Amino acid sequence: MSIIKSAFRVLRFGSAKNQLFSLESKTCRAFSVCNKLRQDASDANASKINFYVDENKEKGYAILKLNKGPVNSLNLEFLTELNIQLEKFEESKEIKGVILTSSIPNIFSAGLDIMEMYQIKQDRGSQFWTALQETWIKLYGSNKIYIAAINGHSPAGGCLLSISCDYRIMSKGPYKIGLNETLLGIKAPFWFRDTMINTIGYRETEKALQLGKLYSSEEALAVNLVDELADSKDLITKAEEQMSKWCAIPTVARELTKSSMRRDTLSKLIAQREADTQSFIEFTQRDSIQKSLRMYLESLKKPKKSSA
Numbered sequence: 001m002s003i004i005k006s007a008f009r010v011l012r013f014g015s016a017k018n019q020l021f022s023l024e025s026k027t028c029r030a031f032s033v034c035n036k037l038r039q040d041a042s043d044a045n046a047s048k049i050n051f052y053v054d055e056n057k058e059k060g061y062a063i064l065k066l067n068k069g070p071v072n073s074l075n076l077e078f079l080t081e082l083n084i085q086l087e088k089f090e091e092s093k094e095i096k097g098v099i100l101t102s103s104i105p106n107i108f109s110a111g112l113d114i115m116e117m118y119q120i121k122q123d124r125g126s127q128f129w130t131a132l133q134e135t136w137i138k139l140y141g142s143n144k145i146y147i148a149a150i151n152g153h154s155p156a157g158g159c160l161l162s163i164s165c166d167y168r169i170m171s172k173g174p175y176k177i178g179l180n181e182t183l184l185g186i187k188a189p190f191w192f193r194d195t196m197i198n199t200i201g202y203r204e205t206e207k208a209l210q211l212g213k214l215y216s217s218e219e220a221l222a223v224n225l226v227d228e229l230a231d232s233k234d235l236i237t238k239a240e241e242q243m244s245k246w247c248a249i250p251t252v253a254r255e256l257t258k259s260s261m262r263r264d265t266l267s268k269l270i271a272q273r274e275a276d277t278q279s280f281i282e283f284t285q286r287d288s289i290q291k292s293l294r295m296y297l298e299s300l301k302k303p304k305k306s307s308a
């Protein structure tokens, strides 16, 4: 049972009963919108492999490798597929934890697919944002143990995936991680911000978000944005060692502890998912935001200077 479900179960018997029933039904409505998308995604992507899952039932954990070239950018279809997989993990009796990594050398995830925000129709934008909210709720609210093995760049939405896990190991190397939204001319949503605050603290987040700071792996370690660094070749071994340690902790006690730490942050988004989606639509439709996104896209597409 996910943290969200257990939170509802506990609180259903308390004084906030009615409020929470309405909150729960809003969440269910949003989930049911995604059901059709899930079917479409599984039909449309039947031939593409956007991630690999390697389950080791004997050891009790799985490795999920993101594989959507070129940079694991998160679009509606990819998020929808991921949500189905996260749900499978959550329901599995054999899997206690998941190592989240990428099969693309030097890239963990480039974050949200910018094309989902640029000149996009309202319907699609709304489906996209709902799917992203669901990914975060499933990941941050999971009862399972998630360890991020960050094998490369992890900006913005890539950073959100990482900080939604329970433990982070990052490859040593010239890689960057952080919430750089202000550099794209956009504001990080409150739940990105709150997840960051829960990871590195208020003051560091305040600076990092205003500056759109992308941390080097050493800087990330220094502010606890990641918990450990590893040579690239040792990354998965280190993640597996850490996973064994976490798997050895009494499950119910660990789950309850995790839930108690994350419940308030999760409830804040769950209580206002629709309003958050409306804000996203309204914000991304502004001319000034579209202009910033266009300039950012152009800068990404510019031919790169040769390193030779």
Ligand SMILES: CCCCCCCCCCC/C=C/C(=O)SCCNC(=O)CCNC(=O)[C@H](O)C(C)(C)COP(=O)(O)OP(=O)(O)OC[C@H]1O[C@@H](n2cnc3c(N)ncnc32)[C@H](O)[C@@H]1OP(=O)(O)O
Residues within 6 Å of the ligand: 070, 071, 073, 107, 109, 110, 111, 112, 113, 114, 115, 153, 155, 156, 157, 158, 180, 181, 184, 186, 187, 188, 189, 279, 280, 283, 284, 300, 301
């Ligand atoms: C009132 C307020 C209410 C709230 C409103 C909310 C507002 C919305 C908030 C949204 C939050 C946003 C979160 C995000 O995640 S935005 C995305 C941020 N990501 C980035 O800035 C990363 C950009 N990419 C890079 O820096 C590099 O690509 C990277 C370092 C990851 C890899 O570099 P590399 O040199 O290996 O690869 P290329 O740059 O050549 O890229 C290869 C191709 O991929 C395209 N690309 C890269 N990133 C993205 C992306 N995020 N989305 C779409 N496409 C991407 C890139 O253009 C290249 O394409 P071409 O091969 O066609 O040139």
